[in-house]
Amino acid sequence: MSWQWHNWLGPVSIVLWFLGVLAVAFGRRKLGVGLIFFGTVVTAIFIAGLWIHLERPPLKTMGETRLWYAFLLSLAGVLAYRRWSYLWLLIFSATVSAVFVIINLARPEIHSKTLPPALQSFYFVPHVVLYMLAYSLLAAAAVGAVMRLSSSRDNLSPTGLDNLIQHAIRAGLGLIMLGLITGALWAKEAWGHYWSWDPKETWALVTLAAYLISLHLAADPRKKRSSLAMILLPLGFLFLMITWLGLTYLPTAPTSVHVY
Amino acid sequence: MSSKARRVWSIPWGYRESLVIVLAVAVGGLVAQLLIGPRPGDWPSWPTNLYILAVIVILAAATKLSRWSRFLSFFYSLPLAVALMGAIGFLALVMGLVPQLALGTAPPESLWGRLGLFQVTSSWPFSFLYLLTLVALGATVFRWPRKKWAAFLNHLGLWLLLSAAGLGAGDRERGVMRVREGALEWRAMTSKGVKELDLAIRLDDFILEEYPARLALVDAHSGQALPMEKDSLAFSIDPSLTLSLSPSHLGSSLASGRIGDYFVEVLQFFSKAAPMGEGKFIRAIYQGSVQAALVRAKNSLSGESFEGWLTPGNSTFPPNPLRLGKSNQILAMVRPEPRLFVSKVKIYTKQGQEIESTILVNHPLRAGSWLIYQYDYDTAAGQASSWSGFELTRDPWLDLAYVGFILWGLGCLGLVLRNAKGKSS
Numbered sequence: 001m002s003w004q005w006h007n008w009l010g011p012v013s014i015v016l017w018f019l020g021v022l023a024v025a026f027g028r029r030k031l032g033v034g035l036i037f038f039g040t041v042v043t044a045i046f047i048a049g050l051w052i053h054l055e056r057p058p059l060k061t062m063g064e065t066r067l068w069y070a071f072l073l074s075l076a077g078v079l080a081y082r083r084w085s086y087l088w089l090l091i092f093s094a095t096v097s098a099v100f101v102i103i104n105l106a107r108p109e110i111h112s113k114t115l116p117p118a119l120q121s122f123y124f125v126p127h128v129v130l131y132m133l134a135y136s137l138l139a140a141a142a143v144g145a146v147m148r149l150s151s152s153r154d155n156l157s158p159t160g161l162d163n164l165i166q167h168a169i170r171a172g173l174g175l176i177m178l179g180l181i182t183g184a185l186w187a188k189e190a191w192g193h194y195w196s197w198d199p200k201e202t203w204a205l206v207t208l209a210a211y212l213i214s215l216h217l218a219a220d221p222r223k224k225r226s227s228l229a230m231i232l233l234p235l236g237f238l239f240l241m242i243t244w245l246g247l248t249y250l251p252t253a254p255t256s257v258h259v260y
Numbered sequence: 261m262s263s264k265a266r267r268v269w270s271i272p273w274g275y276r277e278s279l280v281i282v283l284a285v286a287v288g289g290l291v292a293q294l295l296i297g298p299r300p301g302d303w304p305s306w307p308t309n310l311y312i313l314a315v316i317v318i319l320a321a322a323t324k325l326s327r328w329s330r331f332l333s334f335f336y337s338l339p340l341a342v343a344l345m346g347a348i349g350f351l352a353l354v355m356g357l358v359p360q361l362a363l364g365t366a367p368p369e370s371l372w373g374r375l376g377l378f379q380v381t382s383s384w385p386f387s388f389l390y391l392l393t394l395v396a397l398g399a400t401v402f403r404w405p406r407k408k409w410a411a412f413l414n415h416l417g418l419w420l421l422l423s424a425a426g427l428g429a430g431d432r433e434r435g436v437m438r439v440r441e442g443a444l445e446w447r448a449m450t451s452k453g454v455k456e457l458d459l460a461i462r463l464d465d466f467i468l469e470e471y472p473a474r475l476a477l478v479d480a481h482s483g484q485a486l487p488m489e490k491d492s493l494a495f496s497i498d499p500s501l502t503l504s505l506s507p508s509h510l511g512s513s514l515a516s517g518r519i520g521d522y523f524v525e526v527l528q529f530f531s532k533a534a535p536m537g538e539g540k541f542i543r544a545i546y547q548g549s550v551q552a553a554l555v556r557a558k559n560s561l562s563g564e565s566f567e568g569w570l571t572p573g574n575s576t577f578p579p580n581p582l583r584l585g586k587s588n589q590i591l592a593m594v595r596p597e598p599r600l601f602v603s604k605v606k607i608y609t610k611q612g613q614e615i616e617s618t619i620l621v622n623h624p625l626r627a628g629s630w631l632i633y634q635y636d637y638d639t640a641a642g643q644a645s646s647w648s649g650f651e652l653t654r655d656p657w658l659d660l661a662y663v664g665f666i667l668w669g670l671g672c673l674g675l676v677l678r679n680a681k682g683k684s685s
Contacts, residue, residue, distance in 0.1 A: 114471040114597045117621035174675030177414075181669045190622050192434065192633050192653045194661065195425060197381060202356045209349025213342050220338045242356075252359045 001049025009046045010101045013039040017074065017094040024087060033081055036094045040074040043101070047071060056115045059128040062245075063104050068129065070097040070104075073136040080140065084164055092143055093136070123186035130179035135244070137172035138211070138237055141165050145233035166218065169233065173211050176240075180204055191257075199250065200258035203243035210236035271330055278339035282347050285392055289385030293375055298382045301363045301451075305430030306656070313427055316391070320398025335399035344393050351389070355380045364451050390426050397422065410674025417668025421661055428657025436635060439463040439605075440647045448652055457652065458610040459627055465604040466637060466648045470596035472531065473551050473572045477520045478581065478592045521561050522584070524591070528554040535577060541569050548576045548644040555582060557591050572596060575641040596642075603634055603648040619650065629654050 016039030024032030047067055050058045058064040077093025080086050144165040183204075184194040195201060210232050217229035247253055269277060304312055323332040334340060354377065363382055367373035376383025397419040404412045435448030439461050446460035516525040533552035534544035541552035552571040558564070566584055572593040573579030581592035600620065607615040607627045619625045624633045631653050638645035655661075 114599070117598060117600055120600075121622045171676050174672040177672045178669060178676070181665055181672070185665060186622075188658075189624060190633075192624075192631070192651050193432075193655075194665075197355065197360065199356060202352050205352040206349055206356055209345050209352060213345050213349070216338055216342050216345070250357065252356060255359060 001046060001053050003050065005046060005049065006104065009042055010105050013042045013046075013070070014098045014101055015039075016042065017098045021091050021094050024091060029087075033078060033090065036074060036090065037078045039094070039097075040071060040078060043067065043071040043074070043097075057125045057128075059124065060115060060119060063107065065128060065132060065244075066100045066104050068132040069135060070100040072129075072132050073097050073100075073139065076133075076136040076140060080164070084160065086164060088147070089140055089143070089164075093140070096139065118190050121186055121190065123182050123189070127179055127182040127186060130175050130182060131244075134172045134175035134179060135240060137168045137175065138233075138240060141168035141172055142234040142237035144168065145230040149227060149230050165230075165233070169211065169215060169218075173208075173215060176208065176211070180208070198258060199252040199256040200243060200247060202252075203239065203247060207236055207239040207243055210239055271334075272337065273334050273339065275339040275342065278334075278337070278343035279346075281340070282343040282389070282392070285388045286347060286385045289383065289388040290375060292384040292388075296384075297374075298367075298376055298379060299384055299387050301382060302430045304427060309427040309430060312391070313423055316394050316398055316423075319395050320402050323399045323402055332399065333403075335396050336403045340396055341400070344389065344396055347389050348393065351380055351386055390422070394419065394423060394426070410671050410678055413667050413671030413674060415671075417664045417666070417671055419664070421664030421668060424657040424661035424664060428655065428661070431656050433652075433654040435652045437461060437650045437652060438647050439603075439650065441466060444608075457630075459630060460608045461632070461650060462606045462608070463603055463648050464606060466645055467600075467602045467604070468598055468637065468643045468645060469600040470531075470551070470643065471599045472529065473553075473593045473596040475519060475524060475526075475553075475555065475570070476592055476594050477522070477589050480583070480588050480590045518560075519557075519591070520589070521559055522557040522591070523560055524558075525556045526553050527556060527567075533571070535569075535571075535580075539569050539580065541571065548574070550574045550577050551593065551596055552580075553593065555591065557582065557584060559584070566591075575644055601634060601637055601648075603650070605632075607632070629656070 016035050020032045020035030020037075020039065022032070023029075023035060047058060050064075050067075058067065073093045074097040077090045077097075080093075081090040144161055148161055148165065183201075187196065188194040214229045214232035214236065217223045217226045217232075220226075223229065242250070247256060247258065273281075319332075320335070322328050323336060325332075358377055360380065361367060361378045363379060367376075367378045372378070376385070380386050397415055401412070401416045401419050404415060406412060433450070435450040435455060435457065437445055437448040437457075439445040441463050444460050444462045447454050447456055449455075516523065518524070530541060530543045530552050532543065532545045532549040533541040534546075534549055535552075536542050541554075550571050550573065552569055554567070554569050556565060556567045558566075564585055566582055568582040569580060570582055570591065570593040571577060571580045572595045579592065581590040583590050602618050602620045604618050605616075605625075607613075607617070607625070609615075609628045611628065613628065615625070615627055617625050619632055619634045621634050624631045626632075633651040633653070634648070635651040636649035638647060
């Protein structure tokens with residue numbers, strides 16, 4: 001299944017997600033969740049097909065990682081709905097997934113089979129997938145934090161929302177640190193040292209610091225309702241996006257081996 | 261002292277005191293930086309770093325002693341942890357925005373240069389904050405309730421890792437060695453010049469395998485290609501695979517695709533070839549051979565058709581593009597990307613050990629206390645490269661770092677899994 005298939009399967013996912021959100025909006029919740037999940041499955045099938053076609057994991061280019069993000073985020077939305085019945089998260093994740101697929105449709109990159117020797121590693125797949133999974137959860141935490149900050153205390157059952165945020169940030173942070181560890185072990189195999197202060201690594205540390213501060217503030221009983229802990233979640237997500245997408249545009253980018 | 265100030269500094273210290281202390285440590289670092297210059301790259305090294313580690317462990321363990329615990333509880337308090345993470349996050353932000361100079365290069369003579377802005381990791385403020393972090397993490401490890409094992413492993417693993425990474429930095433050695441085929445080499449280029457090592461490498465063979473080269477349209481005037489820019493990748497095809505256009509397009513060709521206004525078919529392809537005159541190529545397997553493809557390009561607007569052999573060229577043969585009539589564009593084969601490069605080597609150590617093995621990217625070889633990495637080769641010569649470059653690293657603290665990584669990783673798994681079960685508060 002080559003990238004050309006995306007011109008057909010991409011729109012199919014988008015339409016399914018869109019119809020799903022519409023169905024949910026009109027009160028047909030079960031149908032809506034089903035449609036959204038179906039869109040996720042279509043994306044997963046394309047990823048699997050592309051993997052087989054390329055004979056390498058489709059995780060190399062930006063377009064390929066966007067594909068994973070669309071898949072994992074929409075999946076996280078469906079799972080969180082099943083677990084905690086968060087409609088807003090379901091709608092948000094389906095919408096963002098659709099946006100990422102639209103970006104991929106608008107910016108087709110040829111997906112060649114070449115995989116440079118440095119990427120031919122056991123750590124390649126877990127490293128990227130862990131990060132994509134973490135991005136999805138931390139995106140949810142960031143949106144939850146913004147809602148938390150903008151809502152008055154009584155709305156939206158704050159304790160439930162707080163629970164979701166804490167769950168998302170703990171699991172997201174655990175995954176992001178596992179991504180960092182696999183990256184460091186890989187770097188030791190490929191480049192000779194596990195931490196070289198490459199700008200990508202440095203920004204990963206900035207991101208990690210923001211989330212760790214938030215988590216530690218939330219763990220302090222005296223600061224339980226700290227708004228700084230909440231503000232740090234969208235800020236941390238901004239750092240995350242700089243690490244992932246924005247690094248190319250920074251003055252430190254030329255010294256990075258991570259720019260692609 | 262006013263009564264308010266006393267209230268602020270009354271034990272246990274909170275966020276305000278933590279912030280003041282962390283800032284004071286940073287300012288102390290800046291003063292040290294101005295007085296004695298940056299921290300030397302090889303300080304602290306063995307055994308000084310061991311003594312420092314011992315002091316940190318003693319300080320951390322002392323939090324267990326009841327007599328001192330009231331004061332020392334500050335080290336494992338949440339406020340100090342938050343303030344330290346804020347300070348280190350801020351320094352990382354500076355490093356992420358201001359391009360950093362390699363250690364060993366002289367910073368600019370400006371005030372910012374002297375304050376260590378361009379070499380943050382060897383500045384004293386960073387070093388002091390790092391040490392304080394080690395003390396705080398250590399104290400947390402000693403005081404942590406074992407029941408919360410996931411968080412305990414997170415702190416313990418990170419503590420061991422940061423100790424090995426930071427305090428061990430002065431003991432790390434790194435060198436780069438170039439070995440010619442058939443030759444024996446024992447000298448490596450290090451940050452302190454050429455150094456004789458306690459091992460020697462003989463290069464028996466260097467093998468480079470390449471991906472099939474891709475085709476691209478090139479502007480004949482500028483020579484500047486539409487080729488390898490990100491967007492123009494869309495103009496290239498990979499001759500080894502059948503692009504999935506409709507099968508009717510294919511006929512007898514190996515691969516076909518659209519590049520700009522041209523429909524391009526690859527009629528023949530050799531991964532190892534040599535020219536035999538009149539612009540033709542034959543299959544030829546020997547060192548210095550080159551990729552070549554017979555290609556037909558048909559302009560879909562004018563209907564004109566062009567056919568010819570293409571090669572990306574190497575250090576022996578010049579590139580051979582296809583002129584597309586009178587247009588400004590030529591069809592060229594882009595320099596192929598390496599798929600695999602391997603060195604067959606024999607290692608001799610001073611202890612008399614002899615190791616015969618292969619080294620490739622992502623698969624370093626352990627020889628004595630050294631790790632040997634495939635580093636580079638003569639990229640201009642490509643397959644005909646007569647030498648191979650190796651990177652050698654030695655890190656006596658590596659095992660401790662790995663223990664840290666493993667414990668930290670287990671802690672992270674715990675964080676994710678406990679959470680998935682909905683157990684955490």
